[in-house]
Amino acid sequence: MRFLLFEMTIQIRVPEFEKGLSWYQLLLGKEPDFIPHDGFAEWEIVPGSWVQLGEGEPAKGSGPLRFGVNDIDSVRERLVKELNITDFEIFSREEVPVKWGTFSDPWGNLVGFFEYLDKTEETERIKTILVK
Numbered sequence: 001m002r003f004l005l006f007e008m009t010i011q012i013r014v015p016e017f018e019k020g021l022s023w024y025q026l027l028l029g030k031e032p033d034f035i036p037h038d039g040f041a042e043w044e045i046v047p048g049s050w051v052q053l054g055e056g057e058p059a060k061g062s063g064p065l066r067f068g069v070n071d072i073d074s075v076r077e078r079l080v081k082e083l084n085i086t087d088f089e090i091f092s093r094e095e096v097p098v099k100w101g102t103f104s105d106p107w108g109n110l111v112g113f114f115e116y117l118d119k120t121e122e123t124e125r126i127k128t129i130l131v132k
Contacts, residue, residue, distance in 0.1 A: 007048040010065055013056035014107045023105060024053050026082050046129050063110030064102045070122060072099060072115040079103075088112075097121065 014020030017039045024043070025031060028051070032041035039055035045067065069075050072090055079085045085103050092099035102112035116122035 007050070009042075009050040009052050011052040011054050012065065012105075012109050012111075013054045013058050014105070014109070015055070015057060016107075017053075017055035020053055020055075020105075020107065023083065024051075027079065027105075027111070058107045058109050064112045065110070066100060066102065066112040066114050068125070069113050069115055072101060072113050075113050076101060092117070 012020075012024075014023075021032070021041055024041075028043050028045075030043065032053075033044045033050075034042040036042070041053045043051045043053075045051055051065070076085075076088050076090060079088060088101050088103040090099055090101040097118060098114040098116050100112060100114040102110055105111055116125065
């Protein structure tokens with residue numbers, strides 16, 4: 001039997017929800033798109049892809065969750081300034097088509113960003129994702 005995958009969610013848990021909500025609002029650069037109840041918020045990152053923030057203990061050994069961006073250096077600069085992130089190093093390898101960086105949120109969840117090195121490929125990916 002065939003089935004259709006059409007959306008996805010990933011949940012990150014933090015023990016201090018209000019602090020986590022403020023931190024992730026700064027990280028993602030916007031207010032949540034949906035707050036269904038206390039201790040839970042959701043952001044739609046791209047159509048059909050949601051990050052959920054829930055109150056609770058972080059999952060051990062999971063992640064990292066990385067977001068694609070068009071300028072990882074400016075994102076890093078903003079996060080160092082606004083969230084005091086100190087462990088955000090950017091990496092690249094010749095055989096990998098992106099550069100990336102990962103860091104920990106204040107609760108130990110691994111989060112990061114990546115940027116396509118080939119801007120034509122990046123533009124095509126954005127068109128593909130946002131048109132579907």
